[in-house]
Amino acid sequence: MDIALLIEKVILISVVLGISLVTAMYTTLAERKIAGFLQDRYGPNRAGPFGILQPLADGVKLFTKEEIIPREANRFLFVLGPSLAMLMACVGTAVIPWGEELEIGGRTVSLQIADVNIGILYIFGVVALGVYGIMIGGWASNNKYSLLSAIRAASQNISYEISLGLSLIALLMVTGTLSLGEIVEQQRGFNWNIWYQPLGFILFLTCSFAETNRNPFDLVECETELVGGYHTEYSSMKLGFFLFAEYINIFVASAVMSTLYFGGYNFPGMDALAQAGVSQNWITLIGVGAMFVKVLLFIFFFIWVRWTVPRFRYDQLMKLGWNIMIPLAIANIVITGVVIWLTGN
Amino acid sequence: MEKLENISLTGRKKVLEKKPMNFLERIYLPSIVQGLAITFKHLFKKKATIQYPEQRREFSVNFRGIHSLKRDEEGRERCTACGLCALSCPAEAITMIADERKPGEEHLYREEKYAAVYEINMLRCIFCGFCEEACPKQAIYLDGDIAPADVDRKNFIYGKDKLLEPLLK
Numbered sequence: 001m002d003i004a005l006l007i008e009k010v011i012l013i014s015v016v017l018g019i020s021l022v023t024a025m026y027t028t029l030a031e032r033k034i035a036g037f038l039q040d041r042y043g044p045n046r047a048g049p050f051g052i053l054q055p056l057a058d059g060v061k062l063f064t065k066e067e068i069i070p071r072e073a074n075r076f077l078f079v080l081g082p083s084l085a086m087l088m089a090c091v092g093t094a095v096i097p098w099g100e101e102l103e104i105g106g107r108t109v110s111l112q113i114a115d116v117n118i119g120i121l122y123i124f125g126v127v128a129l130g131v132y133g134i135m136i137g138g139w140a141s142n143n144k145y146s147l148l149s150a151i152r153a154a155s156q157n158i159s160y161e162i163s164l165g166l167s168l169i170a171l172l173m174v175t176g177t178l179s180l181g182e183i184v185e186q187q188r189g190f191n192w193n194i195w196y197q198p199l200g201f202i203l204f205l206t207c208s209f210a211e212t213n214r215n216p217f218d219l220v221e222c223e224t225e226l227v228g229g230y231h232t233e234y235s236s237m238k239l240g241f242f243l244f245a246e247y248i249n250i251f252v253a254s255a256v257m258s259t260l261y262f263g264g265y266n267f268p269g270m271d272a273l274a275q276a277g278v279s280q281n282w283i284t285l286i287g288v289g290a291m292f293v294k295v296l297l298f299i300f301f302f303i304w305v306r307w308t309v310p311r312f313r314y315d316q317l318m319k320l321g322w323n324i325m326i327p328l329a330i331a332n333i334v335i336t337g338v339v340i341w342l343t344g345n
Numbered sequence: 346m347e348k349l350e351n352i353s354l355t356g357r358k359k360v361l362e363k364k365p366m367n368f369l370e371r372i373y374l375p376s377i378v379q380g381l382a383i384t385f386k387h388l389f390k391k392k393a394t395i396q397y398p399e400q401r402r403e404f405s406v407n408f409r410g411i412h413s414l415k416r417d418e419e420g421r422e423r424c425t426a427c428g429l430c431a432l433s434c435p436a437e438a439i440t441m442i443a444d445e446r447k448p449g450e451e452h453l454y455r456e457e458k459y460a461a462v463y464e465i466n467m468l469r470c471i472f473c474g475f476c477e478e479a480c481p482k483q484a485i486y487l488d489g490d491i492a493p494a495d496v497d498r499k500n501f502i503y504g505k506d507k508l509l510e511p512l513l514k
Contacts (some may be wrong), residue, residue: 034388037387037388037392038384038387038388039387040387040390040391040392040393040394041392041393041394042392042394042396202374304381304384304385305377305381307384308377308380308381308383308384309377309380320373324371324372328372
């Protein structure tokens with residue numbers, strides 16, 4: 001491995017990490033702003049113009065709050081919980097292709113940190129590990145509400161991971177590869193997977209809501225029943241980590257959905273631009289922009305749904321997961337298989 | 346004879362049938378899309394917020410705010426420390442100490458007796474306006490602003506320094 005590659009990757013990793021953290025930071029503001037607008041209010045608008053300094057103020061507040069660890073809590077696990085949640089939220093961005101190649105001084109730089117040939121499985125695994133942060137945090141708090149919340153998180157994630165996986169299988173049958181890089185390349189131009197897998201996309205979207213513990217599936221932190229859920233006992237920046245991890249998860253989930261179903265960095269008319277003689281670097285940059293527009297739209301959608309749909313009851317959640325989502329996902333696989341067989345490839 | 350549960354004396358009775366949800370209802374999607382459309386419309390609606398410190402809502406004409414002790418047209422205090430306001434106060438928020446007017450103070454106090462100390466505890470006051478009604482000298486009116494917030498209880502006891510109407514000249 002040459003040193004230039006190492007530097008290139010380190011820069012890329014820092015940039016991606018920085019962007020995902022900043023996006024998550026401003027998602028907290030966007031959440032409050034959009035919540036306000038949907039309820040005919042303005043949302044926070046006092047810190048800086050339009051409240052753009054609000055996330056900084058929140059961060060400073062969380063950092064300077066008193067740090068409390070309950071006496072009966074398991075101290076090691078209590079600290080491990082939020083750290084794990086944060087770590088698992090961040091590593092998901094590693095396999096997402098943010099753009100095509102850039103040419104800088106004769107070097108071609110791929111805008112994907114690691115093109116693992118099992119990218120989807122990696123994402124799947126990281127998402128599944130994310131629930132460990134919640135479980136460990138909930139267990140270590142030594143609080144019955146936290147524990148209940150942790151149990152809910154585990155069972156909810158298991159039930160929805162099945163239909164998540166099944167909806168992905170139908171997608172894999174269409175694409176024939178597990179590598180995210182290749183999946184995006186196949187969707188060149190406007191040939192997006194959403195046209196082939198609409199039902200699969202809706203299933204995947206619903207499961208993403210469940211996996212990120214967002215409304216209408218936020219039974220994990222269900223304030224009306226569980227005080228604060230798994231982070232009842234948490235204060236200061238450890239609480240901040242949990243909340244922040246949720247927003248990073250939303251960012252990653254949005255990126256994954258854009259990549260898998262909405263063509264990632266592809267945008268309609270990119271081939272026409274190439275023929276018109278626009279240099280590849282510009283097309284790549286526009287592609288990165290397109291990717292981020294898609295991600296931001298998904299984040300908006302996540303927030304929009306949160307402030308529209310009320311929370312499901314726990315038995316409704318389970319019924320929806322097992323009685324509706326899984327049969328639909330299997331039906332989707334069968335339909336996809338029949339269509340592939342009929343069209344002959 | 347008609348069955349009891351079918352009788353509607355008001356004519357407004359609606360019999361609701363509890364049907365099991367059909368497939369479209371069970372997958373929730375149509376109603377979720379409907380709800381999303383409703384909330385999306387609200388993004389562009391006019392906001393109900395009044396940006397408080399910069400923008401203020403108009404008070405009604407009979408709004409009761411902070412009290413003020415009035416002066417007469419020659420700038421003399423009207424209050425004669427009769428204590429009727431304190432007597433009428435249901436929250437016992439008003440206390441006063443009366444004093445006699447000395448010769449040479451006629452330009453300060455209208456009556457021979459005046460309130461040397463006049464205090465209203467704004468934490469107790471319920472802004473009912475009974476003091477205003479009880480006053481025979483038209484010396485107290487609740488025509489001020491909202492009582493401002495503070496971090497110290499002591500500062501909520503308003504003395505004459507805060508209550509007395511300033512001299513016009």
